Each structure stands twice: as structure tokens, then as C-alpha cells.
Amino acid sequence: MPDSQPTTATVRIQRFNPDNDKKPYMQDFTVPLTADTTILDALHTIKAELDGSLTFSRSCRHAICGSCAMNVNGRNLLVCKTPLTRVLDGKGRVAIKPLSYLPIIKDLVVDRTSFWAQYERVKPWLIPPDNMPEKEFRISPEEVEAIHNAETCIMCGACYSSCQVIAMTKEYIGPHALLKAFLRVLDPRDAAPGERLADLSGEDGPYRCHTIFNCIDACPKNLNPTQAIETLRKLAQKRLAVEEARVERQKTLALPVSKT
Amino acid sequence: MSKPEPLTHDVIVVGAGLAGSWAAMIASQQGVKDVAVLSKVHPLRSHSGAAQGGIAAALGNTRPVPSTGAEGPLEQVPEGAEPSDSLESHIFDTIKGSDWLGDQDAIEIMINDAPRVIYEYEHMGCVFSRTPDGRVNQRRFGGHSAPRACFAADWTGHVLLHTVHEQALRHGVKFYSEWYCMDLIVEGNICRGVVAMNILTGEIHTIRAKAVMFGTGGYGRAFKITSNAHANTGDGVAIAYNAGVPLMDMEFVQFHPTGLYKHGILMSEACRGEGGYLLNSKGERFMERYAKSKMELAPRDLVSRSEQQEINEGRGGEADHDAIYLDLRHLGREKILQRLPQVRELAIDFVGTDPIDQLVPIQPTAHYSMGGIPCDVNGQVIADAQGTPVVGFYAAGECACISVHGANRLGTNSLLEASVFGRRSGFALAEFIKGGAKLYPIAGDPAERNRQRIRSRMDNPGKESIDKIADELKTTMTINCGVFRTGEKLQIAMQDIKRLEERFAHAPIRDKSSRFNTDVLGALETEHLLDFSEVIVAGAIARTECRGAHWRTDHPARDDQNWLKHTLAHPQGEGEGPQLDYKPVNINYEKYPPQERKY
Numbered sequence: 001m002p003d004s005q006p007t008t009a010t011v012r013i014q015r016f017n018p019d020n021d022k023k024p025y026m027q028d029f030t031v032p033l034t035a036d037t038t039i040l041d042a043l044h045t046i047k048a049e050l051d052g053s054l055t056f057s058r059s060c061r062h063a064i065c066g067s068c069a070m071n072v073n074g075r076n077l078l079v080c081k082t083p084l085t086r087v088l089d090g091k092g093r094v095a096i097k098p099l100s101y102l103p104i105i106k107d108l109v110v111d112r113t114s115f116w117a118q119y120e121r122v123k124p125w126l127i128p129p130d131n132m133p134e135k136e137f138r139i140s141p142e143e144v145e146a147i148h149n150a151e152t153c154i155m156c157g158a159c160y161s162s163c164q165v166i167a168m169t170k171e172y173i174g175p176h177a178l179l180k181a182f183l184r185v186l187d188p189r190d191a192a193p194g195e196r197l198a199d200l201s202g203e204d205g206p207y208r209c210h211t212i213f214n215c216i217d218a219c220p221k222n223l224n225p226t227q228a229i230e231t232l233r234k235l236a237q238k239r240l241a242v243e244e245a246r247v248e249r250q251k252t253l254a255l256p257v258s259k260t
Numbered sequence: 261m262s263k264p265e266p267l268t269h270d271v272i273v274v275g276a277g278l279a280g281s282w283a284a285m286i287a288s289q290q291g292v293k294d295v296a297v298l299s300k301v302h303p304l305r306s307h308s309g310a311a312q313g314g315i316a317a318a319l320g321n322t323r324p325v326p327s328t329g330a331e332g333p334l335e336q337v338p339e340g341a342e343p344s345d346s347l348e349s350h351i352f353d354t355i356k357g358s359d360w361l362g363d364q365d366a367i368e369i370m371i372n373d374a375p376r377v378i379y380e381y382e383h384m385g386c387v388f389s390r391t392p393d394g395r396v397n398q399r400r401f402g403g404h405s406a407p408r409a410c411f412a413a414d415w416t417g418h419v420l421l422h423t424v425h426e427q428a429l430r431h432g433v434k435f436y437s438e439w440y441c442m443d444l445i446v447e448g449n450i451c452r453g454v455v456a457m458n459i460l461t462g463e464i465h466t467i468r469a470k471a472v473m474f475g476t477g478g479y480g481r482a483f484k485i486t487s488n489a490h491a492n493t494g495d496g497v498a499i500a501y502n503a504g505v506p507l508m509d510m511e512f513v514q515f516h517p518t519g520l521y522k523h524g525i526l527m528s529e530a531c532r533g534e535g536g537y538l539l540n541s542k543g544e545r546f547m548e549r550y551a552k553s554k555m556e557l558a559p560r561d562l563v564s565r566s567e568q569q570e571i572n573e574g575r576g577g578e579a580d581h582d583a584i585y586l587d588l589r590h591l592g593r594e595k596i597l598q599r600l601p602q603v604r605e606l607a608i609d610f611v612g613t614d615p616i617d618q619l620v621p622i623q624p625t626a627h628y629s630m631g632g633i634p635c636d637v638n639g640q641v642i643a644d645a646q647g648t649p650v651v652g653f654y655a656a657g658e659c660a661c662i663s664v665h666g667a668n669r670l671g672t673n674s675l676l677e678a679s680v681f682g683r684r685s686g687f688a689l690a691e692f693i694k695g696g697a698k699l700y701p702i703a704g705d706p707a708e709r710n711r712q713r714i715r716s717r718m719d720n721p722g723k724e725s726i727d728k729i730a731d732e733l734k735t736t737m738t739i740n741c742g743v744f745r746t747g748e749k750l751q752i753a754m755q756d757i758k759r760l761e762e763r764f765a766h767a768p769i770r771d772k773s774s775r776f777n778t779d780v781l782g783a784l785e786t787e788h789l790l791d792f793s794e795v796i797v798a799g800a801i802a803r804t805e806c807r808g809a810h811w812r813t814d815h816p817a818r819d820d821q822n823w824l825k826h827t828l829a830h831p832q833g834e835g836e837g838p839q840l841d842y843k844p845v846n847i848n849y850e851k852y853p854p855q856e857r858k859y
Contacts, residue, residue, distance in 0.1 A: 019775055036522070048727035052770025052779045057301075062490040062525045062606055064418060065305040081609045096605040105460065116302075116437075125426035126385025136382040138394030144387060148412065151387045151419050156302050189385060221556070256339060257394035 002214050009033040011042050013054065014097040026095070026106065028088045033082075038078035039087065039096070040068060055106040066156035070108055071097040076158035076218040082214055092205075099161035107127060110160050114170040115160050122173060122181040122200070127192040133254035140257040150183035150228060152221055159215035159225055174213040178206060182208035182228035185235060185242070188253060194243035197236045208231040262462045269434075270294040270693050272454055274441045274496060276303030279657025279682035280421060280475030283639070285428040293679055295305065296434040298441055298456055298467075300491060300781070303425050307477055308657075311417025312528035312602060314399060314409030315675035321395045322346040322407045328357055332409055334399070337393035347371050352852065355402045356671060358666025359448040359808035360436070360854040361509070366662045366677040369637050370673075373680045377411050381679070387600075388412050388686060389574025389645035399599075400533040403670040403859070405547040414528050416579045417675055419565045441495065444472065444503040444653075445706050449643055451653035452700045455710045455767065459729065459781070462774030464714075466707040470697040471652045471689050474500065474633060475682060478658035480513070481785075482740070482793045483626035487519050487526040496659040496827035498788035500633045505641060505650060506830045508661040508843070511791065511799035512630035514809050517563040518624050519625025521583045523610050527603045527622060529671040530554040531615075534599050535589040538563070539619065540570045561668040561809040562859060564624040568789035570743075571623075583621040624743050628669055630809065631796075632661040634828065635844075639685030642818050645828055649653035652697065654689060656681035663826065666845075667808020707709040717783055729760050729767060730786045733793060737742045738746040742796055748815045750801045757794050761835075763805035770858025795838050797829045800838055820854050825847060 003030075008030050016024035029050050031042045040058055054154050058068040063081040069223045070079050082107055087094045102110035149170055159175040160166055173181075181200060185193045200206060205230045213226040235242050270292050273280045276299035288295045323344035324332035337344050350371045355362055377430045378396060382388060389397040389411055401409040412419040429435075433444045436456070443455035445466070453468040476496025480488030501507050517538070518527040532538070536558050540546045550566040551558035558566075567584045570576060577583045588596060593616050596604055598617070609612050632655070639654035643682065657678040664677055733756070740753035764787065771779035806812055807817035824845055829838035847854070 017773055017775060019773060035529075047779075049727070053773065055771075055776055057577075057778075059301050059305050059491045060307065060310050062310070063609070064310050064415070064602070065301070065307075065489060067301065081606075102280075106773075109776055120429060123430075124422075125430040126423075128385070129382055135379055136394075136396050139390055140394055141390045141392060145765050148387050148389075151412070151422065152415055154309075154780050155302075156417070164719050180387050184385075185385075187385060189383075255388075257392070 008044065008092070009084055010093040011046065012093060012095045013108070015107050016217060018104065018106050018192045023199050037084045037095070039072065039084050042084050043079065058238055063249060064154060066154035069099055069156035069158040069220070071099055073101060076162050078156060078158070078220045081220070099157055101161050101167050102157070111156055114162045115157050115174065115176065118173045118177040119155070119205055122177045123196070124180045124184070126184060126190055128189060129191045129250050129253070135254045137186055138255055138257050139206065142158050143188055147183050147186050149223055150179050153179055153219060153223055156220065158220055159217040160213040162218035163213060165208055173200070173204050174210045175229065178232060179223065181230045182232055185232065188246070188249050191250070193246050194240045196240050197232070197242065200232060201210055206236065267467045269296045269467065269469050269697065270472050271296070271473065272467055273297045273475060273687050274454065275299060275306070275475035275477060275657070275659070276425070277306035277308035277475055277477055277657060278424060278678035279430050279685070280473065281421070282679055282682030283473050283475060283654070283656060283686040283689060284433045284681055285424060285431055286298070286469070287689040287693070288428070288431040288433050290687060290690030292504045292675060292690050296436060297428070298436045298439045298454070299487050300438065300440045300459070303435055304422060304436045306421060306792055308675070309421040309497050310420040310489060310526065312414040312526060313512065313530035313533060314340070314401060314656055315352065315378065315420065315679070316401070316404065316408050316670070316672035317410055317676065318345040318347050318350040318371070318406070318408050319375055319378065319398060319410065319733055320406070321391055322398045335389050336395065337392055341368070349405055350374070354664065354670055354850050357668055357670040359618050359668055359818065359857055361663065361666030361807060361826070361845055362845065363663050364517070364848050364852055365846045366787065367665050368378065370664050370680045372678060377676070377679045377683060381423060384423050384427050386412070387419050390754055392413065399530060400557060401671045402529055402532065402554070402557045402563065404672070406712055409530070409533060409601050409672040410766045411599070413516060420675060420679070440781060440784070441499065443706055443710055444499050444649060445702055446503045446505070446653065446702060449648065450525050450651045450700050452702050455706045459690050459776055462777055462780070464707045464711050466698050466702065466705070468702065469734060470699055471657070471692055473639065473654040473685055473689060474659050475655070475657045476659040477680070478629035479792055480626045480629060481795065482734060482737050482789050484521060484738040485524040485623065486626040487516055487524055488626065491813055493788050494629070495788050496506050496655070498791040500641070501669060501831050502789060504831060505633060505653070506828045507792065507795050508631055508634040509827050510631035510661060510795045510829060511827060512667050512802055512809050513626060513796065514560055514625065514628035514630060515564040516560055516627035516792045517567055517624055518586055518622045519580060519622050520606065520610050521621035524625035525606055525610055526625070526627070527586060527620065529560070531586055531588055531600060531603060534595065535572065535591055535647045538567070539579070539585040539587050540575040542575055546570050546575070551859040558859040559668055559670060559803055564743050565811060566625055578621050581592045583623055585619040586615070586622045587619055588615040589617055620684040626738070629658055630661070630669055631665070632750065635662060637662060637681070637684065638688035639681060640688065646842055654685045656685045657713050662704035667810060715781055718764065718769045718772055720768035724763045724767035726764070726767045726783050726786050730789060733757065733760050733789055737793060741800060743751035743811065745812050747773055747801060747804070747812070753797045754794070754801065757790060757797060761790050790854040795829045795853070798838050798840065799829060803827065809817050824854065
């Protein structure tokens, strides 16, 4: 860290306990600053030493559990993996708020009920074929390549709460659940891609996306929900062909993949 | 506060990681109608998802390219070729890894079940990495003599967790998300339910159940440098102990060799499985001195000790001379991006080095709890060395001790254990319920007792800080109960724990509100840390030998004559330490007699 860096930072946090407070308000805390202090470290310091009632969610502290997505200086990110120095302004300040467009439970904790309801709505589970092979289904590395990014989604909600459509309506399925639907539709083992595409064809599905790309900017895992949504749109237009191709593919699903 | 009606379920599973989710899914699939899972974090935030490198099964899908030697590059085994791996080999590696403290009957069961479990994961939609002909790909891992780690890049636990959670939803399991279990109700050796807090409202409920299953995870958060999530405070272990259940082999705590320097965050063993080196500050591959044949792929206990010895002898790096370096540079950009994308990002984000062209500073980090709640191979919890069951109480995964890992777990055997024994517990729960299990009456009002417990801590006029107490506990555990232990250091740890317990009596909860009160959770979690840390240290003081992860430099040898046995720590009265009892290890002396453990 250059010598000119201050050794403390001012962390402005939006506080709100609906049981006691009429509306959210900002509160400033001063915390010590070192080069490797993360935003989450700062929140822990505040809770341990300055205000035990400060409330936030976290668990793994290395960007895999998805608990700690918050709005920092207007951008959604995971506070566990973000150094405090990277988000301070010229005066050594940062503003932290809960994720937008979701009801606040307390301080930085939001109610993700609609988020999870949409996740369940797309039937996130695989619907396997009737006949199971004795060993694994054979899938090529290329087929895995097409879907494995989608499977690395940690369901943190950063995309969901940056989406302008979600801002208007919670009826929209949302980028996280559409990414999961994309994964299932493309998985050669799934026996119901046609049914899934039909379920998605209503006005709350991929057609509702305004292609503003906020979800891509917000994703802490560098995923691309917009592209998945566009793929779903295209596939929905040739649903029967998708179904037929899947039936055909599943005939050889127990056989070694051959390069042809 | 009004008294809510008691909730009732056939089965209550506490913990929604792999063990708990498997158990709930299978029980539900087997026809138990009313299965509920209670989790203090959303199920998909469970710590199983943080596992990176792989899950072991002797599928024999890959082998070293012929004529390149045992360390050569891997290829898929051609159809119809000689098998490259065997169950027998996996069993022996696990027994040897456990330093002969693992129960061999349980190990055989786990490893024989392993291929089935992998295929079930695959059939449920798990997105494994593949060989060119479409089989599940397998990589090398420490202490395993064949490439048997099935993987999904370096986020294996994440994809397994999502897969099982999805299928549990599909089978109609009910989830209580963000509910915190704070008490287990056991009377007369019969489990009758739990007490849990709805974190959102702060309301505390008694939940009656015909059976309770714990899949509550490990206790790595008792240490300052740890790979474990903040949530891994060993709640289930402490709750069971406080309900009168003994704990087994708690002194065995695994330190993983590659935690990110100062942070403890895991850099998967897959880094070394894919060919990474460990270097000291002089740039030497020092493992040559400690495990000539296995080198960096020796088991974790041995590698962590070797690192610590290098550091203690002045060959550590960074400003404080207490770092070792992980060198992945020779693997090349493409392999790192394809096989180790997550750990690369972690190194960049947390220590500011890109493994593609830089060394990554690392150090040993508390990682895995070999000890836990004693139970049999179907998850049935036992109350004593004779195997008396605690009726209606089951456990699996890291909180349980069956014991398959003995004194030291091999990498990739933990996802396997959680899956195999979670699954087996699910079948056992279904059988138990269908066999006519019933709800037993509960004496008194356990929920009210727990409300009182919180109220009195909120009203506590003391000036002590719970966070400071937890922090001091973790520091003493890391310094005095870490990679190298002595009787003297362990006594210091014990005195520290006693002193911290006294201070804890004067530590108030500061947040007085009821809604989503994480200050209350922190208090309960710290109480749990103190409770089981005392058991860890008591077991470690008594065990005057070196075995696996428990290394006493003042008793520098394994002592099979006196210590080839499991520790069973029974709770005594309030304020008293555990009463230590011992249980024989299941050993097949003809097949797998104890040997010297060399790599």
C-alpha cells in the first residue's frame, strides 16, 4: 500500500430494523484499514467492537456459499472477496446497502423468498430418462463445457437484484432461475427439455428480459445469464426439434462417446 | 413472548449439507411422508459446497499413460483394458491413511458403496468433468495409490450439493431455512426432538420428532487459521454432548497443507494432484526429505508437519518467515484455467498472486474434524463403548465419527463419507419410521428453558466480549493444540479454556432485538466452541503418542500397545471436564494388520 493511504476507513452502512425504525438510515463507522482488509472483515470488526446489533449474512468467506452479496457504492458484489481499499473513494469512504428490490429483514439482510420461489418454479432438478445405465451416462467433454459454467452459479442474488425487470415485477422468473433452466434444457440427460421450454414460454420467461446486461455486470462468478436467456429464446422457437434431438441423443447416452 | 404450538415431524434432519440432504432425500424417496430439514443457513450455503478437489471411488476410469511411470500424465483407460484401480486398493489406502485408527468394517462398507454413489450422483444430474469417451474423469489425490478422485473442475462439492438439494426438493422434503437448532431432547436414551430458533423471528420452538438426524458438519472454527466457513462451529457436536451423548476421537483434527497464507482459505489438494510443487524459502522441493516416494502427494498430516518443520527450522517465506509456497507455474495456463479455475481466482483475490506465473504463499490450516458423534455404519448414534443405541438419534458426515478416517482422513474421502453414510442413514431412518417408531412424550418445557438461556444472557450485566473470548480461544487452539503438540502446550490450552469459560459467564448479548439476531447466534456458537474444545484438548492430553494428525513431540512414536483405541469422552456435570473412556478399533488382523506408516 502506498504511504499516502489512510490507515482508517469510513464505512457508511444502511441500518434498518423494521420493528423499531420508521425508515432506513445511514450510519458511519471508522475501522482500521490494511492492504488485505476485506469489506467483510470491516463488517466483522464493526460488529465485534463498535455495534453488536449490526446484522449481515456470511458464511464461507471465499465466494462459494453466496451469502454475502450486498450493494456497495451502488454495485452488487460479494463482500467477502472484495478488498476494502478497492471500494474507498478519495476521502476513504464506502457506502454499503442491502441488495435492492428485495424486502429488508434487518440492516444488510434481505428476504429472498421470491428469488427462491422462482428457482423452484423452473424445477431445478434433473428429470432423468426412465432407463438408467448400470454405470454413468456418457457425456462428451464438449457437452459438459456447454453447461458447466451455469452449474457454478452460487445463487447469491447479485444478478437478480440488479435486474431492471425484477425491479418492476417479481413475476419475472429472473436471471438466476433462467440460468438454471438453461442448464437443465441443455443437459443431454434431461428427459423433459420440451416441457421445460413450454413452461418458460409465458410472459414471465426469457421474453421478458430487456437485455440490459446488468446481470452480467453484477455476477461475482463472471457468468453470463443474458446469453443463457437468449439461447432459451432461440430454443423455445424450435421446441419440437429440441425434443426430437434429445430423444435421439438419449438412445446413445449409455454408449461411449465417439468422435465423428 | 407467546408460546407457539409444538411442531411435529416424522423425521427432523439438522443440517442441509451432503449428509443431511442425502438422508432426507432417501428417507423421503423410501416413503416417509413427513421429512423436514432444519438449516441455520440456506441449504445451498452449506459448507459441503466449499469442497473443491473431488470425491473418491475406485472406478478405474483413468491411468498414467503407459511407459511414463506412476507420475506420468493421465489418460482414459481404454474400453476392455486392465482395470487401473480396485476397491481393495482404496480400502488399504484409507486404512493406512487413518494410521490404523479407522474401523475396518466401516471403511470396507464406505468404499464398496462408493461407485454406486458416484453413479447415483451422475444419474441425478451432477455435472462431472469427463474423459474423452464420456466417463467421469478422475485425478490423483494425496495418499491414494491410483487416480480415483472424481471431480467437477475444482468446485466438486458445490455441484454435488446443488444436485442433492434439487433432488430433495423434487422428492418433497420440507426445508426450514435459517432455523438454528440449539438443543437436543434425549431422555432415558430415547431421542424425542429438538429445540430450534426461527432466526427470522427469534421465536424458539420445541420440535417433536420420531427420529432426529444430525448432519451438522465439523468443528474447524475452533481454530484461528482455518479453511472452514464461519458457520462451522460444531454446533451439532456440542449439542449432542450437552444432551448426554459421548464424543469420539475429538483430538484428531486435520490440518490441510495448503491454506492461503494468513487467511487459511483452501487451495485444493487438486493443485498437487494435478502436479503442483511445494517449495520452501530457498526454493527447495522439501518433501523429498519427508516422503521420498509420494512427495507432495503424501497424506495431509505428513505434508502439514513437513511444512511446519521447514518453518520452525527457519526456511519459511514472507515477512514473518512462516509461509510455504505452492508452485503451479509449470502446469501451464491452459491446465490451470481448465482444472483449477476457482483456486486461481482465490489466490488472486486474497493474496494478490496469479498462480499462472507466481508462487502462492500458503500455510497449514485447520480443515477437517475426524472426531465427532459416535455412530454405526447406518448412522445410529451409540451411547457407550458397548454400542448401546440412542434410540431415534442418527448422525452422518463430518459431525459423526463412525470411524472411517481414524487419525487422518485422505482427501476426497470426506465427500464420499458424507454421501455414503448420509444415504445409508436415509435408508435406516425410513426403516425405523416404517417399523412403527412413535413420538415420545417430552418432560417440562425445553423451549422455555432455552428462551430463559438467551434472556439471561441478554440481561447479563457483565462487561466481557463474546467476540474477544472466541478469538482468544481460537488463538490458543492454533498455537497450543495445532500441528505439533506437547503435554505442556496442551495444558496451557486447557487452562486458557477454563479461564475463557469463566469470562464467558460475564459476557452479554448486545443486540436485544428478536428479529434476525446474529448476536444471539454468535453467543450460542461461542458456547459450543468452548464446550467441545475442552473435549479436544482433554483427549489430546491423555493420548501420549503420535498417530495421524495427533502429533505429540514429547511422545514421538505411535504406541499400538496402549493407544490403538478410540477415545470416548462422556459428559459429566456442569463445569466438569469429560470422563474419558476407550473403545477398541475394528481391525481385521489377517488382512490389514497394523504396519509402520511410510510414504
